[in-house]
Amino acid sequence: xxxxxxxxxxxxxxxxxxxxxxxxxxxxxxxxxxxxxxxxxxxxxxxxxxxxxxxxxxxxxxxxxxxxxxxxxxxxxxxxxxxxxxxxxxxxxxxxxxxxxxxxxxxxxxxxxxxxxxxxxxxxxxxxxxxxxxxxxxxxxxxxxxxxxxxxxxxxxxxxxxxxxxxxxxxxxxxxxxxxxxxxxxxxxxxxxxxxxxxxxxxxxxxxxxxxxxxxxxxxxxxxxxxxxxxxxxxxxxxxxxxxxxxxxxxxxxxxxxxxxxxxxxxxxxxxxxxxxxxxxxxxxxxxxxxxxxxxxxxxxxxxxxxxxxxxxxxxxxxxxxxxxxxx
Numbered sequence: 001x002x003x004x005x006x007x008x009x010x011x012x013x014x015x016x017x018x019x020x021x022x023x024x025x026x027x028x029x030x031x032x033x034x035x036x037x038x039x040x041x042x043x044x045x046x047x048x049x050x051x052x053x054x055x056x057x058x059x060x061x062x063x064x065x066x067x068x069x070x071x072x073x074x075x076x077x078x079x080x081x082x083x084x085x086x087x088x089x090x091x092x093x094x095x096x097x098x099x100x101x102x103x104x105x106x107x108x109x110x111x112x113x114x115x116x117x118x119x120x121x122x123x124x125x126x127x128x129x130x131x132x133x134x135x136x137x138x139x140x141x142x143x144x145x146x147x148x149x150x151x152x153x154x155x156x157x158x159x160x161x162x163x164x165x166x167x168x169x170x171x172x173x174x175x176x177x178x179x180x181x182x183x184x185x186x187x188x189x190x191x192x193x194x195x196x197x198x199x200x201x202x203x204x205x206x207x208x209x210x211x212x213x214x215x216x217x218x219x220x221x222x223x224x225x226x227x228x229x230x231x232x233x234x235x236x237x238x239x240x241x242x243x244x245x246x247x248x249x250x251x252x253x254x255x256x257x258x259x260x261x262x263x264x265x266x267x268x269x270x271x272x273x274x275x276x277x278x279x280x281x282x283x284x285x286x287x288x289x290x291x292x293x294x295x296x297x298x299x300x301x302x303x304x305x306x307x308x309x310x311x312x313x314x315x316x317x318x319x320x321x322x323x324x325x326x327x328x
Contacts, residue, residue: 013054013182015175020047023068030060035072041118048121052175055188056128057195059172063121070114074126078108079145081154081199082124083165089117094152103161103202105154123168125195135196139244139251147203160202167198174304181298186237190301193241197251219257222249226258226266230273237274237301240266274300275315282323293320 020026022045027037029049039045043066051060058078063086074080082104090099092115098104104122106112108129129145136144148154156164171191174181181187226243243266244251258266278300285291294305297320302308312320 012185012188013052013179015179016049016051017176018049020049021045023047023066026062026064027070027072030062031058032075033072035070035112037068037070040067040069040115050172050176052172052179052182054182055192056131057188057192058126059124059168059175059195060126061121061123061168061172064116065119067118068116070112070116072112073110074106074108074112076108077129078126079129079132079148080104080106080124080126081164081202082106082122083161083168084120084122085165085169086119086121087117088119091115091117091120096152098153101158101161103154103156103164105148105151107148123165123172125168125199127192127195131192132196132199135193135241136200139197139241140200141250142200144200144203154203156202164198164202167194170304171195178294178305181294181303184295184298186301187298187303190237190239191303193239194303197241216260219253219260222247222253222257223261226254230270234273235277237277237299238270239301240270243270271311272315274302275312278302278312278320279316279323282320283327285324285327291324293324296320296324 014031016029016031018029020029023037023039026045026047026049027035029051031051031053046065048063049060051058053059084098084100084102087100090097092098092113093102093104094106094110094113104114104124133144136142171194182191225247229243229246230238240251240254244254247254249257254266258264258269262269278297281296281299282293285296293309297305297308309319312318316323
């Protein structure tokens with residue numbers, strides 16, 4: 001069974017949540033994949049499937065109560081990563097044994113050969129491999145496909161797998177509560193880049209020698225150029241990846257430069273810039289109009305609303321809803 005064609009872009013996002021009672025029905029749930037499930041253990045089948053598709057990313061959660069063999073493939077031009085969050089025993093994936101400490105990966109041209117244990121729940125993401133490859137090269141200066149060539153079990157630390165699993169779970173919980181946030185392109189971009197960054201952090205880096213540390217003057221120049229770019233694009237939700245690509249530096253170089261020069265990492269600096277931008281937008285909004293805190297936050301890439309509210313209150317001493325209520 002050959003991989004499916006790369007999906008075409010249609011609506012900004014799609015959401016699927018299903019309880020299944022048949023292995024064939026379950027196999028048909030995953031968008032743009034071609035799969036066949038054969039149930040291997042005896043008993044009534046019960047599964048749960050949940051999926052979000054947006055931009056160049058597919059997030060999904062799959063739970064099974066019977067051992068099945070899965071064959072087929074993902075859509076062409078994709079790269080999939082999966083982490084078990086509940087598993088009994090071990091399974092078989094592309095000729096290798098996996099367990100609770102394994103991160104699975106599948107290329108878009110790879111044949112799926114996946115035997116699950118009797119009980120398995122996984123969190124997974126499938127992304128456009130070119131987008132992920134370009135991100136890895138431009139932001140981390142890594143050749144990700146070369147690192148993963150021929151691998152079925154991705155090189156990852158337990159801490160990294162935990163971080164990836166937590167990110168996937170948090171993203172799906174946030175989208176489950178407010179899926180309409182994916183209507184905002186800034187939100188889709190922020191979630192895609194957060195996912196790519198965490199994937200790269202999770203995967204063990206290559207064994208090559210580290211690049212020599214830049215001088216103090218070079219780090220000052222990196223920060224100066226970054227701040228100049230931010231000021232020139234003050235009305236845009238800039239990300240760390242945007243800065244790396246614009247400046248031609250890696251995330252590590254950007255991190256060390258900001259830490260040395262400003263005693264603040266670039267993520268916190270950008271978050272402060274974005275929080276101030278949200279505050280200005282809230283103060284300028286019509287409180288009796290249709291603008292909501294969630295909509296305004298989404299336009300600046302804040303996808304976890306409870307975290308956003310807590311960060312906003314810490315920064316400004318009041319909730320964003322209080323700022324909006326006083327607007328106008």
